[in-house]
Amino acid sequence: MTTLDDARRLDTADPLAGFRERFALPDSVIYLDGNSLGALPKATSGRVEAVVQSEWGEDLIRAWNTRDWISAPKRLGDKIARLIGAAPGEVIAGESTSVNIFKALCACLQLTPERSVILSETGNFPTDAYMMEGLAALSGGRIRQVLVERDAIDAALTDDVAALLLTHTHYKSGQLHDMKAVTARAQALGIPVIWDLSHSAGAMPVALNDCEADFAVGCGYKYLNGGPGAPAFLFVAKRHQDRVFPVLSGWLGHARPFDFDDRYEPAAGIDRFQCGTPAILGMAALECGVDILLDADMQEIRIKSQALGDLFIEQVEDRLDGFELRSPRAAGERGSQVSFAHEHGYAIMQALIERGVIGDFRAPDILRFGFTPLYAGYADVWTAVDILADVMQSGVWQDARFNIRSAVT
Amino acid sequence: MTTLDDARRLDTADPLAGFRERFALPDSVIYLDGNSLGALPKATSGRVEAVVQSEWGEDLIRAWNTRDWISAPKRLGDKIARLIGAAPGEVIAGESTSVNIFKALCACLQLTPERSVILSETGNFPTDAYMMEGLAALSGGRIRQVLVERDAIDAALTDDVAALLLTHTHYKSGQLHDMKAVTARAQALGIPVIWDLSHSAGAMPVALNDCEADFAVGCGYKYLNGGPGAPAFLFVAKRHQDRVFPVLSGWLGHARPFDFDDRYEPAAGIDRFQCGTPAILGMAALECGVDILLDADMQEIRIKSQALGDLFIEQVEDRLDGFELRSPRAAGERGSQVSFAHEHGYAIMQALIERGVIGDFRAPDILRFGFTPLYAGYADVWTAVDILADVMQSGVWQDARFNIRSAVT
Numbered sequence: 066m067t068t069l070d071d072a073r074r075l076d077t078a079d080p081l082a083g084f085r086e087r088f089a090l091p092d093s094v095i096y097l098d099g100n101s102l103g104a105l106p107k108a109t110s111g112r113v114e115a116v117v118q119s120e121w122g123e124d125l126i127r128a129w130n131t132r133d134w135i136s137a138p139k140r141l142g143d144k145i146a147r148l149i150g151a152a153p154g155e156v157i158a159g160e161s162t163s164v165n166i167f168k169a170l171c172a173c174l175q176l177t178p179e180r181s182v183i184l185s186e187t188g189n190f191p192t193d194a195y196m197m198e199g200l201a202a203l204s205g206g207r208i209r210q211v212l213v214e215r216d217a218i219d220a221a222l223t224d225d226v227a228a229l230l231l232t233h234t235h236y237k238s239g240q241l242h243d244m245k246a247v248t249a250r251a252q253a254l255g256i257p258v259i260w261d262l263s264h265s266a267g268a269m270p271v272a273l274n275d276c277e278a279d280f281a282v283g284c285g286y287k288y289l290n291g292g293p294g295a296p297a298f299l300f301v302a303k304r305h306q307d308r309v310f311p312v313l314s315g316w317l318g319h320a321r322p323f324d325f326d327d328r329y330e331p332a333a334g335i336d337r338f339q340c341g342t343p344a345i346l347g348m349a350a351l352e353c354g355v356d357i358l359l360d361a362d363m364q365e366i367r368i369k370s371q372a373l374g375d376l377f378i379e380q381v382e383d384r385l386d387g388f389e390l391r392s393p394r395a396a397g398e399r400g401s402q403v404s405f406a407h408e409h410g411y412a413i414m415q416a417l418i419e420r421g422v423i424g425d426f427r428a429p430d431i432l433r434f435g436f437t438p439l440y441a442g443y444a445d446v447w448t449a450v451d452i453l454a455d456v457m458q459s460g461v462w463q464d465a466r467f468n469i470r471s472a473v474t
Numbered sequence: 475m476t477t478l479d480d481a482r483r484l485d486t487a488d489p490l491a492g493f494r495e496r497f498a499l500p501d502s503v504i505y506l507d508g509n510s511l512g513a514l515p516k517a518t519s520g521r522v523e524a525v526v527q528s529e530w531g532e533d534l535i536r537a538w539n540t541r542d543w544i545s546a547p548k549r550l551g552d553k554i555a556r557l558i559g560a561a562p563g564e565v566i567a568g569e570s571t572s573v574n575i576f577k578a579l580c581a582c583l584q585l586t587p588e589r590s591v592i593l594s595e596t597g598n599f600p601t602d603a604y605m606m607e608g609l610a611a612l613s614g615g616r617i618r619q620v621l622v623e624r625d626a627i628d629a630a631l632t633d634d635v636a637a638l639l640l641t642h643t644h645y646k647s648g649q650l651h652d653m654k655a656v657t658a659r660a661q662a663l664g665i666p667v668i669w670d671l672s673h674s675a676g677a678m679p680v681a682l683n684d685c686e687a688d689f690a691v692g693c694g695y696k697y698l699n700g701g702p703g704a705p706a707f708l709f710v711a712k713r714h715q716d717r718v719f720p721v722l723s724g725w726l727g728h729a730r731p732f733d734f735d736d737r738y739e740p741a742a743g744i745d746r747f748q749c750g751t752p753a754i755l756g757m758a759a760l761e762c763g764v765d766i767l768l769d770a771d772m773q774e775i776r777i778k779s780q781a782l783g784d785l786f787i788e789q790v791e792d793r794l795d796g797f798e799l800r801s802p803r804a805a806g807e808r809g810s811q812v813s814f815a816h817e818h819g820y821a822i823m824q825a826l827i828e829r830g831v832i833g834d835f836r837a838p839d840i841l842r843f844g845f846t847p848l849y850a851g852y853a854d855v856w857t858a859v860d861i862l863a864d865v866m867q868s869g870v871w872q873d874a875r876f877n878i879r880s881a882v883t
Contacts, residue, residue, distance in 0.1 A: 089531045098535045105531040110523060113755065117522055121701055122498045122514040125832060126507045129882035134702055136881075161750020163724030164573060171612055187736050192725035192750065195738040199723035203580055203612070212736055237734075286751070292530055293543055293754035314608035315572030316601035323883045324837055325646075327596050327621055329604040341570020341601065342695070345702035346522065346755045423534060428733055472545075473538035474732045 066383055067376060069451075072443035075372070080365050084439040087357055088290075095445045095452075097424045100264055100402050100435030103290030109353040116349040137348040138296075138317075138339055144355045145289070145298050148363065149262060149281065150272035156300045157335045158351065159343050162263055162284050164313065165299040166196040166230065168338055169259045169280040171312035173228030174208065176257050176279075176305065180227035184256075187212045190236040193261055197230065215240075219250060226256045233271070234264035234400030237427050239392040241400055245276040252277070257305075263287060266298075267358050268401035268437075269367045273300055280305070285347075288401070288437065290354030296347045299338055306334050315340030361439060369438035371396035373446050374403045377434060380450035381405060385457060391431060402435040409462065411474070413453075416462035422449045426474045475792055476785060478860075481852035484781070489774050493848040496766055497699075504854045504861075506833045509673060509811050509844030512699035518762040525758040546757040547705075547726075547748055553764045554698070554707050557772065558671060558690065559681035565709045566744045567694070567760065568752050571672055573722065574691040574708040575605040575639065577747055578668045580721035581689060582637030583617065585666050585714065589636035593665075596621045599645040602670055606639065624649075628659060635665045642680070643673035643809030646836050648783075648801040650809055654685040661686070666714075672696060675707075676767050677810035677846075678776045682709055689714070694756075697810070697846065699763030705756045708747055715743050724749030770848060778847035780805035782855050783812045786843060789859035790814060794866060800840060811844040818871065820883070822862075825871035831858045835883045 076082060088104045090096055096104055120128045129135050142156035149156070159165075170183060183197050189212070197210040213221045222229070229251045231242055244260060251258045257279035265271050267288030273281055279302050285295030301309070311331060316322045317339040320330045331337035375396055381388055388405040407413055407430060414426040424434040436446070456462050485491060497513045499505055505513055529537045538544050551565035558565070568574075579592060592606050598621070606619040622630045631638070638660045640651055653669060660667045666688035674680050676697030682690055688711050694704030710718070720740060725731045726748040729739045740746035784805055790797055797814040816822055816839060823835040833843040845855070865871050 089527070091532050091534075094534070096534060102530075102535040102538075104534065105526065110526045110531075113526055114519060114523055117514065117519045117701070117759070118498070121511075122519075123500050125500075125503070125505060125513065126511040126834065126882075127827070127832070128702070129511075130880040133881075160569070160573070161724065163750035164569070164722065167722060174612075189736075190725075191728065191731070191734050191736070191738075194736055195723045195725055195728065198738045199719070199721040202719050202723075203583075203721045205616075207614075292526070293537070294751045294756070295753070297750070310608070310611050312608040312612045313573065313576060314604045314611075315570065316599075316604055319600065319604065322600070323881075325600050327598075327600070327603055329600075329607045341572035341706070342703045344704070344753050344756050346759060347703070347753050350526070350755060418536070423536070425535065471539040472542075472732075473535075 067379065067447065069444060069447050072447040075443035079369060079442065081361060081369055081438050082442070084357065084361060085442065088440040090440060093421050095422045095449045097422065097434040097436065097441065097449060099437035100287050101425050102286055102293060103288060103354060103437065104440050106290055106353045106357055109292065109350050112349050112353050113346060116346060134345050137345060138343045139336065141348055141352055141355065142298060142335065144359060145266065148358055149266050149300065150274050151300050152274060152303065154335050155303055156298055157338050158285070158296045158298045158348065159339060160297055162261070162282050162297040163192045163196050165282040165297050166193055166259065166261070167200060168299055168311065168313050169282055170197060170200050170228055170230065172280060172301065172305065172309040173257045173259065175309050177227040177255065180225050181207060182209050182211050182226045183228045183230065184211050184221055184226050185230045186215050186218060188237070190232050190261065190263065193230055193232060222251055222254050222256060224254055226254070228259060229256050230259040230261065232261040232263065236264055237431055237433065238404055239399040239402040241398055244278070248276045248278055264400050264402070268370060270363045278302060285351045289351060289358065291351030292347065294347065295351045296344055301335060301338060306337070311337050313340045317342065357439065366438045370401040370436050373436035373438065373441060373443065374399065374401070376443060376446050377403050377450065380447060384450060384454050401437065402433060404431045404433045406430045407432060412467040413456065413462045415467035416456045417453055420452050420456060422452050428474070476788065476856065478853060478856050481856040484852035488778060488851065490770060490778055490847050493766065493770060494851070497849040499849060502830050504831045504858045506831065506843040506845065506850065506858060508846035509696050510834050511695055511702060512697060512763060512846065513849050515699055515762045515766055518701065518759050521762050522755060522758050525755060543754050546754060547752045548745065550757055550761055550764065551707060551744065553768060554675065557767055558675050558709065559683050560709050561683060561712065563744050564712055565707055566747050567705045567707045567757065568748060569706055571670070571691050571693050571706040572601045572605050574706050575602055575668065575670070576609060577708055577720065577722050578689040578691055579606060579609050579637055579639065581710065581714065581718040582666045582668065584718050586636040586664065589634050590616060591618050591620050591635045592637045592639065593620050593630055593635050594639045595624050595627060597646070598641050599670065599672065602639055602641060631660055631663050631665060633663055635663070637668060638665050639668040639670065641670040641672065645673055646840055646842065647813055648808040648811040650807055653687070657685045657687055673809050673811070677779060679772045687711060694760045698760060698767065700760030701756065703756065704760045705753055710744060710747060715746070720746050722749045726751065766848065775847045779810040779845050782845035782847065782850060782852065783808065783810070785852060786812050786855050786859065789856060793859060793863050810846065811842060813840045813842045815839045816841060821876040822865065822871045824876035825865045826862055829861050829865060831861050
């Protein structure tokens with residue numbers, strides 16, 4: 066059994082401890098939901114203000130050149146590439162994860178034009194499945210979406226599969242796919258794979274090119290700390306880029322957008338996967354989050370993330386009854402989060418949030434806790450479980466107010 | 475011939491003069507490019523800072539409920555609806571104009587499932603044409619994009635046309651389409667029309683429902699003053715909303731997104747046209763811009779916009795040679811901008827910008843000037859032409875530095 070003093074000693078020895086100072090977290094909060102919305106970097110407010118007041122306000126339209134707004138999607142893409150094992154020119158920042166999934170699916174269909182199945186797993190993050198469903202609907206029957214249980218994926222890999230879309234770290238359980246092995250098995254059958262890195266990028270080392278990955282997408286507002294609704298990103302392996310005609314062929318993906326030609330001519334390389342005008346305020350905030358991660362050692366992040374998760378599991382299981390672990394017990398098999406099921410999960414989470422310990426609830430019964438090594442420490446984890454124990458012992462979670470459902474859970 | 479004193483008298487009598495104070499324009503600039511990137515409202519910086527520091531920084535993930543981030547796309551959509559003659563629940567803010575065009579095109583294909591042609595005009599803003607091209611490519615030949623000259627549009631309206639996509643105010647010439655007449659002619663043949671309002675919304679009265687419009691899209695960063703890469707908007711007439719399965723069927727368009735179901739069930743009404751997580755910083759900035767417009771009288775905006783354009787044309791034609799008007803001379807036939815062609819247009823515009831008069835250049839030879847009645851006045855227009863006259867007389871525009879092309883023109 067670990068004590069609070071033990072946890073504090075681990076914090077003192079933590080090589081990442083200095084990063085906590087770069088985030089503006091309220092003192093009253095233990096934030097274990099950075100896997101849903103990352104915390105605010107202290108640098109962000111000033112940077113966004115400079116973009117608004119000085120760049121937009123003073124340079125106005127000229128800022129596309131003078132402040133190089135026009136390069137933001139690619140500059141930021143190159144920075145994100147370093148976090149996920151990709152090369153410069155393979156990642157573009159912009160739009161939402163959902164829209165980027167659509168782009169990647171359309172690209173796969175072009176690489177495998179004779180095939181008709183787009184495959185994913187049941188229980189994947191919904192937007193992944195939904196975007197597939199929309200594409201299938203548009204195809205008028207030519208493309209069919211198939212969802213299978215995780216242990217049936219291998220059997221479903223056939224020569225009719227045009228794309229396999231999987232989330233690397235499961236949003237609910239945190240369970241990891243073996244990216245290298247799955248990619249290799251799919252590719253052996255000519256199936257390109259799209260990895261959704263929303264719960265992986267910034268949380269652990271990701272080695273896209275080492276896995277010979279085809280496509281990947283990911284979220285800017287979770288572990289990248291880019292702010293609410295931050296731009297997402299899209300990775301397209303160099304070898305595929307010039308073989309694909311972007312279906313979302315907006316003007317900024319054109320080879321010469323300011324020629325204003327009637328006909329679309331895709332830009333060379335990753336630029337063709339740009340679509341509309343980039344969201345500059347969101348890009349500025351995202352860059353502040355990404356810049357912090359670039360200063361950190363991703364191996365150290367992973368080591369601490371696993372230790373925090375292990376400590377959390379140990380403490381919950383030692384001190385509490387009625388909570389059933391729904392994440393892999395082995396740290397190497399899970400991402401940077403731990404989920405427990407409890408039949409009163411919703412109310413317990415609301416009571417916990419009221420006490421300042423912020424995790425989230427995922428239907429039907431999951432309490433989900435994310436561990437962000439740059440700003441969460443061992444004493445935070447210990448104290449969070451201590452407060453959870455108090456919430457359970459006091460029975461306060463049974464108060465009716467904790468069963469009022471919010472719009473966002 | 476108008477004098478500077480005449481222009482100043484017009485400014486004094488201008489009922490919109492008070493709005494100038496609500497924008498943070500540099501003193502050294504006469505800004506005639508609000509049709510490309512609108513100016514910064516003074517309220518925006520503080521509002522964005524509050525969203526960053528207080529909402530994101532302190533409320534963290536809770537802000538989706540406590541600050542009602544989740545309603546931003548619809549709340550903002552309802553506000554924009556009031557500017558374009560739409561009803562509450564018919565407009566959703568989010569994503570880019572390009573992505574919203576794709577959504578609208580896909581919707582049209584569902585309303586006209588037997589048809590195969592998507593029609594627009596040559597010389598339309600490129601992203602409109604390019605998004606059509608991408609959709610046609612995805613269809614593998616089932617859908618065909620056709621572009622015709624403006625005067626051939628009527629003849630091209632046949633019972634094989636699935637969608638007509640037109641920009642209400644032409645981005646280059648400012649020429650207006652007659653929205654009501656074109657919509658009626660197309661609909662008589664069963665053709666739904668998509669109006670791109672990028673250069674109309676916030677610049678003049680738009681009466682979508684009075685025209686019985688089907689779909690519209692528009693830009694947040696031009697006359698709506700939402701900032702660089704601001705969220706765009708999509709209008710879908712009430713009568714069509716529940717007949718369409720959104721192809722970009724992201725999780726926030728689901729009837730119950732937080733149930734995390736495997737199967738997509740579209741939300742009722744305009745909500746189903748949401749896709750990914752909304753860009754909250756961009757939404758906050760856009761709302762500041764839209765709120766100013768909601769305080770103004772759109773008829774007064776239109777009257778002043780026409781007068782500013784008339785004054786500009788009069789002054790250029792009285793004082794300068796070699797500039798050929800490329801916008802309709804009749805104010806009622808053009809939007810809030812005036813374009814002149816000049817064989818040395820690029821260099822002249824760069825020289826003009828260096829002197830603080832900011833318009834823009836559109837290839838191959840167009841100098842484009844936008845008139846934004848909320849923050850541009852008659853004396854600004856008079857002085858802009860005076861400076862242009864000086865640039866031409868001095869020959870300064872012939873300096874080599876004005877022929878160095880920028881990334882964005």
